[in-house]
Amino acid sequence: xxxxxxxxxxxxxxxxxxxxxxxxxxxxxxxxxxxxxxxxxxxxxxxxxxxxxxxxxxxxxxxxxxxxxxxxxxxxxxxxxxxxxxxxxxxxxxxxxxxxxxxxxxxxxxxxxxxxxxxxxxxxxxxxxxxxxxxxxxxxxxxxxxxxxxxxxxxxxxxxxxxxxxxxxxxxxxxxxxxxxxxxxxxxxxxxxxxxxxxxxxxxxxxxxxxx
Ligand code: ADP
Ligand code: MG
Numbered sequence: 103x104x105x106x107x108x109x110x111x112x113x114x115x116x117x118x119x120x121x122x123x124x125x126x127x128x129x130x131x132x133x134x135x136x137x138x139x140x141x142x143x144x145x146x147x148x149x150x151x152x153x154x155x156x157x158x159x160x161x162x163x164x165x166x167x168x169x170x171x172x173x174x175x176x177x178x179x180x181x182x183x184x185x186x187x188x189x190x191x192x193x194x195x196x197x198x199x200x201x202x203x204x205x206x207x208x209x210x211x212x213x214x215x216x217x218x219x220x221x222x223x224x225x226x227x228x229x230x231x232x233x234x235x236x237x238x239x240x241x242x243x244x245x246x247x248x249x250x251x252x253x254x255x256x257x258x259x260x261x262x263x264x265x266x267x268x269x270x271x272x273x274x275x276x277x278x279x280x281x282x283x284x285x286x287x288x289x290x291x292x293x294x295x296x297x298x299x300x301x302x303x304x305x306x307x308x309x310x311x312x313x314x
Contacts (some may be wrong), residue, residue, distance in 0.1 A: 106134040111141060113166055116200035120161075124196065132310040133162075140284060141166055145305040147285045147298055152257035154310055156256070156286045157193040163284065165198050168227055173205075177282040178277070179230040180270070182260040184210035189225050190256060191230040197220035204228070209245070217242050233261060233269035240276050247277045258287040260287045267293070274301050 108121050130139065132150040139146050150156055151188035155253040161292045164177045179194075191208045193300050198204045209231035215238075222244050229236070229245070239245035254275075256263065261270065283302045287294055290309075298305055 106200060108162075111137055111162075112128070113141070113162060114200055114201075116196065117162060117165060120200040126158070130158075132156060132160045132308065135310060136306075137162060137306045139306045139308075140282075143282055143285045145285075145302040146289070147290070147294075147302070147305045147306060148308045148310075149287055149290050150308075150310040151288055158197060160254045160284045160286060161190075161194045161197045163282075164254065165194070165201065165204075166226065167252050167282065168204070170204055170227065172249075173225050173227065173249070175226055175229050175245070175247065176262055177247055177252045177254070178236070178247060178250050178273075179227040179228070179254040179256060179263065180233050180236065180273070181230065181256045182232065182264050182266070184212055184232060186257060187230045187232055194228060194230065206230065206297055209235050211238075215242075229271065231272060233266040237269045237272050240273065247273075250277045252282045252284070253277060255283075255285045255287075255297075256287050257293060258291045262291075262293050262297075267297075274286070292309070 109118055110290045132148055134155045136146050136148045136159045168176055181190055186212050187208050191206050194206050205226040207226035209218050211232050211234050
């Protein structure tokens with residue numbers, strides 16, 4: 103299982119050749135177990151430790167689903183902290199290198215609003231951010247989520263630990279219900295289960311203990 107090659111997936115050729123140039127030779131276990139369902143458009147809950155390769159699992163899925171010709175915010179990725187959001191955006195940009203004109207925007211707290219509003223006016227395909235700031239932009243009317251087709255909760259357990267549940271609920275309310283929802287977490291406490299029950303549609307559950 104851990105030797106599974108990315109080429110066994112029906113990914114766009116430019117994504118596959120870029121993975122090769124990145125030196126990603128085989129899928130990590132969590133990628134091998136979650137990517138087929140993610141690419142098929144299903145809702146997926148994936149539980150795995152730090153370093154198991156969760157970012158590429160949802161990153162490849164959202165890039166595969168994206169319509170680059172449509173310059174609309176089609177994907178929202180929520181992360182608990184600015185540092186994590188920056189890391190996720192960096193990894194998505196790396197995975198997307200071979201796709202021309204793709205725009206990934208980060209929107210995090212602790213940063214001034216002005217440049218973020220300017221970037222939103224220019225537009226993006228993918229937004230990665232922290233719940234508080236994303237909600238601020240929604241409330242200001244500077245971020246509209248009407249075109250979201252893929253929604254990712256990364257490190258969902260940490261977001262709940264940090265008290266983001268009300269912000270998450272308010273954000274989810276502003277998104278189309280017809281969408282793919284992907285939830286990644288290192289642990290799976292009852293609070294996550296109850297969120298998943300409310301916001302996901304017949305999710306597939308993947309759990310991986312080891313990283314390699
Ligand atoms: P997690 O979110 O599960 O903690 P990350 O997505 O940050 O893990 O991945 C950890 C590291 O592994 C990153 O540096 C990433 O670039 C690398 N990585 C992910 N998938 C692969 C792969 N299939 N082959 C090689 N390296 C990978
Ligand atoms: Mg991660």
